[in-house]
Amino acid sequence: MDYSMINEGDRVLVGVSGGMDSLSLLDLLNTSMIHVPRFSILAVNIDPGFDDTYHDFIILEAYLKENGYACVMEKTDIGPLSHSDYNRKNPCFLCSRLRRKRIFEIAATEGCNKIAFAHHKDDIIETLLINLFYGREISTMMPAQSIFRGKLHIIRPFAYIEESLIKKYGKERGFPVIENKCPTSITSKRMYIKKLLRELEKENKDIRENIYKAMRHVKLDYLPGK
Numbered sequence: 001m002d003y004s005m006i007n008e009g010d011r012v013l014v015g016v017s018g019g020m021d022s023l024s025l026l027d028l029l030n031t032s033m034i035h036v037p038r039f040s041i042l043a044v045n046i047d048p049g050f051d052d053t054y055h056d057f058i059i060l061e062a063y064l065k066e067n068g069y070a071c072v073m074e075k076t077d078i079g080p081l082s083h084s085d086y087n088r089k090n091p092c093f094l095c096s097r098l099r100r101k102r103i104f105e106i107a108a109t110e111g112c113n114k115i116a117f118a119h120h121k122d123d124i125i126e127t128l129l130i131n132l133f134y135g136r137e138i139s140t141m142m143p144a145q146s147i148f149r150g151k152l153h154i155i156r157p158f159a160y161i162e163e164s165l166i167k168k169y170g171k172e173r174g175f176p177v178i179e180n181k182c183p184t185s186i187t188s189k190r191m192y193i194k195k196l197l198r199e200l201e202k203e204n205k206d207i208r209e210n211i212y213k214a215m216r217h218v219k220l221d222y223l224p225g226k
Helices: 020-029 055-066 078-082 091-110 121-134 163-173 189-201 207-214
Strands: 011-015 040-047 071-075 114-116 144-147 152-155
Touching: 011 020, 011 091, 020 040, 020 163, 040 055, 040 091, 055 071, 071 091, 078 091, 091 114, 091 152, 121 163, 121 189, 121 207, 189 207
Parallel strands: 011 040, 011 114, 040 071, 114 152
Antiparallel strands: 144 152
16 A cells, blocks of 8 residues: 555456465465456466476466466576586576566566565665665665656565464465475575575674664765765
């Protein structure tokens, strides 16, 4: 409601990776909500192609169909391509960009005007630090963002929700466990930031909340700018 994320008649594409976060988002958006107008959802999975057996792809597709979700499932080679020899320095950037591009194309084809991602409060905090440490800028994910001159909107309904609560919800709901087979997932910059925050929390349990609130208390007069 704070960001007017969903309006009457919206068709919302929900990016579903198969993880607890995205399955929780899909599940909750499919639940009757007070004060939220009528809208429709389309679950979209862009499989990066790390699993040659199709095992997880089949499990996720079966779950979506058994629960009555309209869905688009695509098996791609985006993951291996992004980790190929010519792109080893930054596989995450290319993988994310190619998957996002395909999602935009599907949204246009399927008549979706909103795209919902399951990025949560911790993702927003971590992205701020990633951009600060490695991108040399102060920025992060927006809870709601207009793109392509307003033709499409990205929404992140979990922007206020902590990762731990989402994981707990997913376990209680008994969602299928889809393993992340990306070879970079355990060595990525995001994983480094997660570990760093955990270490900092040992000394200050409020460190994440302080960072999150700091984004709403920016004193531009005390930043050098250009």
